[in-house]
Amino acid sequence: MTARASESAQLLIKTLSSYSSAHVLPAALEVGLQLDAAVALAPSKLWVSMIGSLKQLLGQSRVELRVPVSDYMLIPPPSLSGHEAREQATAVALLPGWLDSLDSLTITSWSPLVPWGATDDGVASFERAWSAIAKGIGSVSSILGNKPVVIAQLGFQSRWRCWVSPNATMLPKITDCARHADCYHMACQENGIEGALEALHAQPWLKGLYIYGMTTDPTFGGTYDWSHTVHGKPAETTLRRWFGNYTELEDSSFAAAYVSGISAGNFVASSGQRTELR
Amino acid sequence: MHSRALSLLTLLTVVDSVLCQRLGILERGIDVRSGYQSTNTSSYGSPEGFNALDAGMNMGGNYIRLQQTFFVRNQADSSIQRLPCDTIGRRVTAMCSESDANVAQAIQHAVSRHRGVVLSVQVEPDWENPGNQWQPEGPGDW
Numbered sequence: 001m002t003a004r005a006s007e008s009a010q011l012l013i014k015t016l017s018s019y020s021s022a023h024v025l026p027a028a029l030e031v032g033l034q035l036d037a038a039v040a041l042a043p044s045k046l047w048v049s050m051i052g053s054l055k056q057l058l059g060q061s062r063v064e065l066r067v068p069v070s071d072y073m074l075i076p077p078p079s080l081s082g083h084e085a086r087e088q089a090t091a092v093a094l095l096p097g098w099l100d101s102l103d104s105l106t107i108t109s110w111s112p113l114v115p116w117g118a119t120d121d122g123v124a125s126f127e128r129a130w131s132a133i134a135k136g137i138g139s140v141s142s143i144l145g146n147k148p149v150v151i152a153q154l155g156f157q158s159r160w161r162c163w164v165s166p167n168a169t170m171l172p173k174i175t176d177c178a179r180h181a182d183c184y185h186m187a188c189q190e191n192g193i194e195g196a197l198e199a200l201h202a203q204p205w206l207k208g209l210y211i212y213g214m215t216t217d218p219t220f221g222g223t224y225d226w227s228h229t230v231h232g233k234p235a236e237t238t239l240r241r242w243f244g245n246y247t248e249l250e251d252s253s254f255a256a257a258y259v260s261g262i263s264a265g266n267f268v269a270s271s272g273q274r275t276e277l278r
Numbered sequence: 279m280h281s282r283a284l285s286l287l288t289l290l291t292v293v294d295s296v297l298c299q300r301l302g303i304l305e306r307g308i309d310v311r312s313g314y315q316s317t318n319t320s321s322y323g324s325p326e327g328f329n330a331l332d333a334g335m336n337m338g339g340n341y342i343r344l345q346q347t348f349f350v351r352n353q354a355d356s357s358i359q360r361l362p363c364d365t366i367g368r369r370v371t372a373m374c375s376e377s378d379a380n381v382a383q384a385i386q387h388a389v390s391r392h393r394g395v396v397l398s399v400q401v402e403p404d405w406e407n408p409g410n411q412w413q414p415e416g417p418g419d420w
Contacts, residue, residue: 018378024386027341027394152343152398153309201304208305210343210396214334215311216327236337243306243338 013053029054030106030152047098099144104207107137108153113163113192121163121188126195129163134203141205148207151200155212155228156192158235160185163192184226190235197242211239307341307396308334312380323380328387335392342388343396344381 019025099105113129141147156162162185177183193211200206213228214221221231230236310330312322321327322344331342381397388395 015378019382019385024382024389026344026385026397027389028396030396030398150305150396152396155309206304208307208341210307210309210341212309213311214308214330216322216324216330218326218329231333240337 012050013057016054016057025059028103044096044098047096048101051098051101099147102147104148104150105141105144106150106152109133109151110153121161121185121191123191123195123198126163126192127198128195130196130199134199138203138205146205149205150207151209153212154193154196154209155230156189156196156235157226157228158184158186158189158223158233159226160188162188180224184223186223186234189228189230189233190238193230193235193238193242201242305341305396307339307343308337309343309345310334311345321377321380322384323377323382323387327380327384331384331388332391335388340392341394341396342392343398344384345398 016025016029113126137149141149160181160183197209200209211230214231215229221227221229221233223233225233230239310322310327312327322331334342385395385397
């Protein structure tokens with residue numbers, strides 16, 4: 001197991017060396033796996049060694065190292081309570097020591113936000129759920145010496161019940177979508193982002209956040225798409241407002257790309273089941 | 279009078295802009311995935327990829343998050359290698375084919391025109407460990 005991890009580390013360093021020689025280093029580097037796999041994969045001393053090598057290679061002044069951690073590993077999802085919550089909370093006590101050598105903790109968050117069967121998808125509901133998650137993240141940050149935290153993947157699919165299994169991949173066939181509202185729900189995504197950002201933006205540990213799911217496919221998105229991307233959806237306007245470039249969504253430009261994409265056979269939003277990016 | 283109204287409007291616009299940018303001091307950005315799902319032809323380093331980076335930045339973000347190829351263990355000979363596109367099963371194929379050159383070009387583009395890029399590199403997702411694979415939820419999960 002150690003040999004495999006060491007081999008991985010060497011391959012990673014080799015790859016990044018090629019970037020370094022091309023003078024195109026990223027501003028920050030996330031390295032590793034989900035935390036559970038990372039802990040299982042290699043002993044702490046190997047991680048400490050690898051992190052040290054990467055810092056030396058990339059230059060500490062320019063590169064931050066982060067390890068992505070699923071929030072459910074550290075923080076009880078708001079939809080859970082009692083025994084399950086206590087079990088997950090104990091994971092905090094098992095944080096590996098090498099996390100200390102990282103510049104920041106990166107969290108990807110796909111926990112179910114509300115209990116199954118809940119029907120409230122208003123902004124306040126998302127804000128409440130994310131406030132609970134934020135409290136848990138704050139505790140973890142505090143344990144790690146007020147380590148800054150980056151939310152690396154934050155998003156909601158534009159579909160009904162977008163708070164349940166936020167990264168759901170199995171969806172009804174398009175033939176089940178007799179009405180648009182049967183399969184797509186733009187407001188759920190819009191409210192989710194609004195509520196999450198309301199809960200997050202003033203947290204002292206928050207170093208940054210990334211909204212998940214845009215792609216390099218210009219036709220990917222729009223109001224006939226249930227995926228995470230905000231491209232061509234009302235949530236794009238919400239995001240622009242939070243990000244500081246508030247302009248109303250220009251439907252016409254997206255519609256042109258959408259039509260163009262369909263004619264080129266590239267748009268797959270209407271193909272029923274599909275694999276979600278992650 | 280007209281000039282005064284214009285000044286007031288300008289002031290309000292500035293104030294509105296400042297107030298709206300509530301994430302202004304933070305690292306904020308878009309996580310951009312690579313590829314056309316249907317054809318697997320796009321990449322971070324393509325013109326479409328550059329446009330996607332720009333589109334993300336144009337929302338007001340200051341960083342882009344890219345994801346580099348996965349490293350996995352080849353079950354045949356136990357070697358560590360890039361994730362081969364034809365063996366990834368349910369995983370999306372687009373980003374598995376991302377080359378170092380493509381990623382480097384995307385980083386260069388983003389750095390030259392924007393603030394920067396966060397690169398996510400996964401080191402060996404331990405393909406044999408079921409707990410570490412991405413499993414789609416069952417039917418009716420939403």
